Ligand SMILES: Cc1ncc(C[n+]2csc(CCOP(=O)(O)OP(=O)(O)O)c2C)c(N)n1
């Protein structure tokens with residue numbers, strides 16, 4: 101199952117690299133990764149989309165927490181949250197295809213950001229499955245190039261102010277519900 | 284107004300920080316990028332710099348120092364090749380959770396990225412093998428970074444930290460401020476165990492029919508050996524130890540089952556296979572311990588105490604995780620025990636296994652064997668020596684036959700399995716431990732991997748007894764070739780190409796002996812043990828083709844444990 105994990109990291113040299121190194125070194129799946137500033141000047145937010153069973157997910161979150169540069173790690177998957185991705189899609193134009201592409205663009209509430217005699221570039225924003233759908237529909241027209249930003253995500257409602265990470269309580273809570281009786 | 288004396292150069296700040304961190308020894312090797320530091324070092328009397336002959340040696344020495352003393356080991360090397368030579372040692376320290384801080388020189392900041400002379404991206408190279416690492420970008424950050432480095436290396440689950448020091452940072456000046464308190468918002472090791480979890484664990488142990496304590500290096504690192512002994516003795520619990528755990532509990536104690544795992548004792552492995560409550564204390568379910576994880580302690584309710592949350596459920600899913608410092612948790616667990624478990628039958632069963640298949644080796648053909656040598660070293664030192672082994676068959680035999688009395692006495696490369704560890708690590712130990720015998724035990728192969736450090740030993744007159752177990756083979760590899768690779772002894776026979784080890788020792792100015800006669804072992808050990816002010820070397824020429832038993836094949840189950848040679852062609856050698 102796909103999981104979206106939000107990671108607050110120190111905004112300095114190497115923090116991003118450390119996380120990328122962790123994923124490659126441990127052989128964790130990495131579907132997308134994005135990084136940008138937050139409301140706090142020395143903290144960045146990384147949004148990681150990854151895949152794996154519960155045990156792997158548990159490891160990914162604990163390993164992320166273990167890094168000295170990570171301040172908070174949250175698996176958003178089970179939480180009420182919004183996800184957005186942005187795609188730039190460059191499509192080749194042939195006779196008469198312009199109208200059709202424009203229509204599709206309207207349906208997906210995209211923007212036309214560049215146009216030449218032979219090509220048109222549209223910008224689509226939305227949850228990743230909306231972008232997948234748009235790409236599917238546009239494919240037959242001839243997609244010349246595409247760039248996707250990777251997902252950014254936030255929980256809905258009030259933002260959690262707590263930024264200190266806690267290594268143990270979450271996993272303890274989870275585990276104590278699973279306690280078996282001694283055989 | 285600023286106090287003028289507080290303006291210092293980077294080099295001065297560096298050593299002032301080390302002084303405040305109570306560093307007494309640095310293992311290092313100079314070069315261009317750290318010349319300013321060595322210039323300052325020349326006038327410093329509050330710490331001793333030990334000049335090694337290869338930077339890998341410096342790191343292993345610092346590891347030995349740290350493992351034996353519990354203090355943080357410190358390394359200082361130059362940029363580029365000096366830095367890259369530390370990589371194996373850093374990886375070794377990472378795998379075995381050894382607290383060390385490695386300072387590397389770096390080219391001046393403005394040249395970083397230019398392929399400057401002796402430039403290497405050591406921060407990038409060591410990112411996956413350090414607990415954390417830093418590139419100091421300005422002199423204002425220097426003191427705080429050093430402070431953080433020592434804190435991170437030594438707290439929580441210990442590990443190596445690397446600090447990269449560009450030449451211009453060391454050469455510039457700034458006001459010296461040593462932070463008294465320091466907080467790292469992303470780093471808060473959990474020390475105190477969750478009391479409800481501890482209560483549950485205590486209850487499970489008290490009600491167990493066949494409990495077993497599975498003890499790893501974490502108990503030694505936390506300083507919890509005494510607490511472990513109390514807990515085990517009060518409840519008469521059997522104790523088995525991992526390679527790194529040896530010494531956490533006295534090997535001669537009747538509750539000790541010795542080592543478990545691939546080359547563990549028959550009875551320890553049977554106990555793991557049959558226990559109903561397994562209590563892992565500061566161990567990490569390494570594959571050399573578990574073999575096949577699906578069948579490891581398959582019927583046991585598993586309790587796992589560890590300071591590192593990532594260790595929990597990584598290899599084996601457990602029933603009660605307790606995150607925190609194992610020493611504290613042992614104290615609380617002892618207090619929470621409602622009663623001692625009733626396990627006489629279990630002990631009866633364990634003792635039956637002991638009789639069924641005791642540790643034994645051939646000793647009546649007059650030929651010298653490693654097991655005998657180790658047994659004699661154990662007897663002569665009453666289990667009180669610090670034993671620093673290398674990697675291979677001799678390492679496993681030492682683990683099986685040396686009866687460690689004290690924690691921090693078994694210094695070995697477990698996680699990474701680094702040949703060449705023993706010689707430099709034992710030198711490091713000698714700067715931390717005074718008044719106890721120190722043995723470096725290497726194979727003929729591994730001894731040659733950091734052989735250059737013999738001159739460090741000679742120059743500093745370290746009282747280390749260098750033992751070479753010479754079986755004329757890369758023995759452990761030969762063992763796998765015999766057992767699993769069709770007896771194709773591909774590139775493991777050193778008999779025609781080994782040097783004369785006595786002459787080697789003598790060339791380094793070390794008194795050296797050699798024997799292949801079991802009758803001479805004791806007298807040679809006596810002779811060596813009588814020397815207390817300089818190194819001694821003894822080569823023991825042992826049987827070439829012995830195998831380490833018992834053996835659970837890699838990834839196998841306890842049911843596949845082999846206890847003696849099965850190949851009929853080879854049986855004749857037994
Ligand atoms: C640096 C390094 N290279 C290779 C190995 C693989 N290896 C493991 S044990 C071993 C043989 C060691 O031979 P020796 O030092 O003579 O010890 P013995 O097994 O004979 O006691 C080898 C080559 C290793 N562990 N470390």
Ligand SMILES: [Mg+2]
Nearest residue numbers: 726727756758
């Ligand atoms: Mg050998």
